Amino acid sequence: MRLIDLLRGPMHQTGTKEGCGEGECGACTVLVDGQAVNSCLYPALEVEGKQITTIEGLMDSHNTLSIIQQAFVDTGAIQCGFCTPGMILSTKALLDKHPEPSEDEIRSALLGNLCRCTGYVQIIQAVQHAAENLKGKS
Amino acid sequence: MRKFDYFKPQSLDEVWSLKQKFPSAKYIAGGTDLMVAIKNRELLPPALISLRSLPELSGIEDQAVIGAGARIGAAVTISEILHHPILNKRFPILRDAAQRMGSVQIRNVATIGGNLCNCSPCADMAAVLLVLEARVRLQSPVSQREIPVHALFSGPGVSCLDSDEVLTDILLNPPLPQTQTAFFKKGRVKMDLAIASVAMLLNLEGNRCRRARLAAGSVAPIPLRLYDLEKLLDGADIQPELILEAQKLAEKSVAPISDIRSTAEYRRHIIGIYVRRGLEQILVERSQT
Numbered sequence: 001m002r003l004i005d006l007l008r009g010p011m012h013q014t015g016t017k018e019g020c021g022e023g024e025c026g027a028c029t030v031l032v033d034g035q036a037v038n039s040c041l042y043p044a045l046e047v048e049g050k051q052i053t054t055i056e057g058l059m060d061s062h063n064t065l066s067i068i069q070q071a072f073v074d075t076g077a078i079q080c081g082f083c084t085p086g087m088i089l090s091t092k093a094l095l096d097k098h099p100e101p102s103e104d105e106i107r108s109a110l111l112g113n114l115c116r117c118t119g120y121v122q123i124i125q126a127v128q129h130a131a132e133n134l135k136g137k138s
Numbered sequence: 139m140r141k142f143d144y145f146k147p148q149s150l151d152e153v154w155s156l157k158q159k160f161p162s163a164k165y166i167a168g169g170t171d172l173m174v175a176i177k178n179r180e181l182l183p184p185a186l187i188s189l190r191s192l193p194e195l196s197g198i199e200d201q202a203v204i205g206a207g208a209r210i211g212a213a214v215t216i217s218e219i220l221h222h223p224i225l226n227k228r229f230p231i232l233r234d235a236a237q238r239m240g241s242v243q244i245r246n247v248a249t250i251g252g253n254l255c256n257c258s259p260c261a262d263m264a265a266v267l268l269v270l271e272a273r274v275r276l277q278s279p280v281s282q283r284e285i286p287v288h289a290l291f292s293g294p295g296v297s298c299l300d301s302d303e304v305l306t307d308i309l310l311n312p313p314l315p316q317t318q319t320a321f322f323k324k325g326r327v328k329m330d331l332a333i334a335s336v337a338m339l340l341n342l343e344g345n346r347c348r349r350a351r352l353a354a355g356s357v358a359p360i361p362l363r364l365y366d367l368e369k370l371l372d373g374a375d376i377q378p379e380l381i382l383e384a385q386k387l388a389e390k391s392v393a394p395i396s397d398i399r400s401t402a403e404y405r406r407h408i409i410g411i412y413v414r415r416g417l418e419q420i421l422v423e424r425s426q427t
Contacts, residue, residue, distance in 0.1 A: 001141065002173070022174045023244055024329075035217070035246040041173040042247065043166070045144045046190060090242065111329045112241020 003042040004028045007054060015055035015085045019114070026113035029086035030054050036093040038112070055085035058092070067137065068092055071130035072123070079117035087113045091127050100131060142176070143185035150194050150304070153187060154279040157302045160185045165304060167195075167213055168248040170240070171256045189213050194277075195251065195306050200224040207310035212251025212274075216240070216263070219250060229310060231319035231337060235266045238323045238332075251305045254290055257297045257360070258331075264291070264361035265337040266321060267308065268353035275307040284309070291360035314341050314349070318423055320416035323355075324408050326399060332356045333400035336388075336412035340371070342424050347371045352413065357392035357405050366391050367413065381417045388413040 007013045007030070016039055019027030023038040030039045031053035058066040065073065068091050078084050087110065094101055094109040101109065106127045107120075115123060145163070147153045157163060163185035166172050175181040189195055195213035202208075208225065219225060220236040239245060239253075239262040253263045254274065267287045275284050278300055285298075290305075292298050299305065323335040335355035341348040350371035352364040367387055374380055394405035 001144075021177055023170055023240075026241065026243060029243055032246075036243045037246050038170075038243045041169050043144055043169060043173070043186070043188070045146060046188065048146070093242070109242055112243045 001044040003030065003037075003039040003044050003047060003052070006044040006047075007039060007052075013054050013056050017082055017085060019082065019086075024112075024114070025083075026086045026090065027083055029089045029113060031089055031093055034093065034096060036090045036112075053089065053092070055088060058088065067133045068095070068126075068130040071133060072126040075122045075126040075129055077118060077122040077126035083113060083115040083117075087115065087123055091130060094127070095131055095134060099134060101127070103128075142183060144188065145185065146188045146191050148191050148193075150192060150277065150306075153189070153192070153304065154302070156187050158279070160187075161301070163187050165189055165255075167252040168215065169252075170244050170248045171252065171258075189249075189251075189304065195304075198222055198225060200228065202228065202312070205312060207312040210250055210308040210310070212254075212305045212307060213249050214251075216245040216248050216250065216253070217242075220245060228313055229270065231266045231270070231321050231339065232263075234319070234321035235262045235323070235337070238262060238321075238325075238328075241329045250308060254287070254308070255297050255299065255305050257291050257293070257295050259294055259358060259360055259362075260331045260335070260356040261361055262323065262332060262335065262355065265335055265353040265355040266319075268361055268363050269319070269337045269339040269351040270310055271351065272311075273309045274305050275309065276303045277306050278303045288361075288363060294359045316343065316348075317341055318420040320419050322412040322416060324412075331399065334394070334405045334408040334412070336409060336416055338413070338416045338420070340376075340417075340420055342376070342420070345376050345421065345424075347374055347376055352388075354388075354392055354409055357394040357409055359393075362392065364388065364391050364413075371417075376417055376421055381414050384417060385410040385414040 007016050017027040019025035021040045023041045028040040029036050033050050090113050164183040166186045167189045196211040199209040216236045226233045253261050272287045273284050319339045321337045323332045332355050337353045339351040350368045352367045354362045389406045389410040392409050394402040396402045
């Protein structure tokens, strides 16, 4: 059983999407101890003792979107939305370690997340926007 | 996806007893190759034995203090290698290959041992370990052996490992002074398997090459040392005419095939380009030091 099966099945957390099932598209990206991984390749039993963050984990208890999520909304980086949870979690993994990434660093960090709709421009802008807003917050 | 039993041994001793109980179980480390093969039904193991929690396979030891090289545990992830400051300083070619391997998500779980044992001719870490002349340690319930990395690869997807053997460590020699390295990889897109790759290591005195080691990926059934090129360059002055000769010889030294990713002709062409580019780049870097 893979981590994605565990999340979408018995745990009913369907925000994580299966795109390719082969670790190429990144739609299934979740964070394990803060690191982005493809949950379609991650054996479910390996999560023992680890902290998993899914897209559902980014909203607060009042259903308010996190800063990164809001940035994606504000820059029009969401079209069909299928790649979005993975994109946002990869973004979170990046910004948690590199709060002021260059455009090249953003592109490298998102290399494992494919989008068929947007052409990536608004997504890069969303990451830059989120970085700005997170800076303001802290 | 079909179900399989999954075991998480905490020591090599546990691994041996599990393998004895389940002889057709397969070892899994990062799983970035194995899980894809299972999904595509190329492999249908009844059980998996995870190597991720084994202390014997973990850790990076820089051995400069004792005048030696380094030891890298087979279960060390590509991300760990990419971000290790001492490895980056002493063996920058490891970082060059690591950063071109897959994506962040892949690198966070893929292991250097797994990359080698999968025995793909495209294996990014294989070409650089070949030019570093690394050795690997293999262990089984009854034995331990150390072999040069090139001896690991028997054929595409086929290693020399016995069915219960585990690759436990990668051992690097201390880098010689005045070592320059280069690594190039061509994929259809940035996050792709290599359609052609070149790793090179030169020890230069001025423009004279004291020692050359070159390897190519994705252009033969196994990651390939380019011995003919090394003979050409060993002891020679690296001049523009020799660089062009090396480029032509490189094209003749590989045996690429055409597949869904690329054609044999293009792969051959790229190998020549990368050999030339690598030599030129190393000369420029040398002149700047």
